[in-house]
Amino acid sequence: MKLNPLLRKIFLVDLVKGLKVTFHYQPPSEAITEQYPLERPVIFERFRGQPRLNVNPDTGESLCIVCNLCALACPEQLIVVKGERNPATKRKEVVSWTYDLSRCMFCGLCEEACSTDALELTQDYEMALYTREGMVLDQAALERGQEPEKYAK
């Protein structure tokens, strides 16, 4: 319905329209707020969170072959991998593996570079810690996943 602009102004048509919109949003079921600790957020399949180093489920050995591709792919250069060739098996084995989570931006390039699917960004998202030092994860932490830190005064 087209109304004369002057009449629109006099009868406050546009204002009433706006009022209608806000009125209809009122039922609490419309609210999109997520009550976090009570309600877990829906995590999508390709969400990138807490990094993990996968192990071979049968043998418990690390899948990492110390190829250093992830460290090269990382734009923040926060991955440092050191390895040594085991003369017996003629395979490189991890000596130290560190992942500085405090600088990570979860771009997922390391995960893409990994040739053995050892490094993976999982869907965990609760990574808050009380210290910066705790953010630097070593191989053990990466393999078993970060333990939630107990709150204490």
Add this chain to the structure above:
Amino acid sequence: MIEYIKGYLSSGTTPGEAGNMFWATVYILLVITGVSVAVLCMNWLERKILAHMQIRLGPMRVGPHGLLQPFADALKLLIKEDIIPHDADKFVFWSAPVVVTMTAFTTFLVVPFGRTHAVTDMNIGVLFMLGVSSLGVLGIIMAGWSSNSHYPLMGSLRSSAQMVSYEIAMGLAIVSAVLMTSLQTGTGTLSMIGIVESQAAQHTWFIFKFFPLGFIAFAVFAIAMVAETNRAPFDLPEAESELVAGFHTEYSGFRWSLFFLAEYSAMLAVSSIAVTLWLGGWMRPFPNWLGGTAWDMAFSFLPALTFFVLAAGCFLGTIRMPKIPQFRVQTIGLGTFAALLGFVGLVLLVPGVRVRIQDIYWFVVKVAFFMYLYIWYRGTFPRYRFDQLMKVGWKVLLPTGLGVLIATAIWGLMPQLSAAILGVLQ
């Protein structure tokens, strides 16, 4: 003692009329308590309703559905550090919130919550209310000036300009309503109780009288009163995006909460003016159409019914609470609250209380509708620019108010006018 109370309650006068100091004090205390409680409720309701309009949930953590949030806020404000800026004018800085709060509460002296439920019936009631509530501007200017800071000063200047210019439109709208009390009956009055009684005598609310004149006057008032109380969309004095918080930027803790209290009680006060002047004050809807004792009886159950509905809502909320140990206290609390509301509903069913509470109930319902409107506006409209605000005030509302005033006078005097014209013609 009980006989005395009973005798007084059935006397059918306000304490002011009876000249009774004791009852006047009791009424004043009751009104101040009632207004403060209403402000607390408003605080919660505003945050909740505004949140829902913006598709949020609002306070959810302090008490069930954030019901205890106002108390938590009040406690926080009371124990906060009280800061007075170094170069502020200490005395004026100290007295500004007092002035604002005093004026906001004083206006409630003449608000008639019912025929006998008013502190006093002043024969210049409306004028008194307008005059006292305009004094609030003084408090705001004092606050802005004494803070010795840019933002408060700008805010208070805006506020004073705005309130002064909207008061004129407001006054004109009020005068046209006051005219209606005298037209056709010949007994004009400025008394708040008198105005409601004249609406009863004329069998119409003034919003419907001389349609559409009453309605236009009401609309002018309804817009002007939002500007008068510095609320969105006319909240330029406290425009957060430009002026931090306007005139109360430098205030903190208890002084700030006084400003808050004053703002909300001023909103309640102007809403009660609007209700008294145009919406029939304490009268129930449709007294003519749905008249008779049977309908009176039916309507008298509504207050209790309201409380029962509220109680049922709380009960439903109790049932739908998450069933986990952390929520046990909240669930019990909400259940108790539901029981309390239900109990109040039961008390309101007692015949003596039921009849007595009628007028207060209808008055409160009408004021509550206005308070909802305030929240609704705030949730919907963007803020006006200052020149737009002035344009609306001076170029739209003022001429409309004047026009309505003149038209009302002409319409009301139509019989005499036509008689005079006929007389001249013959």
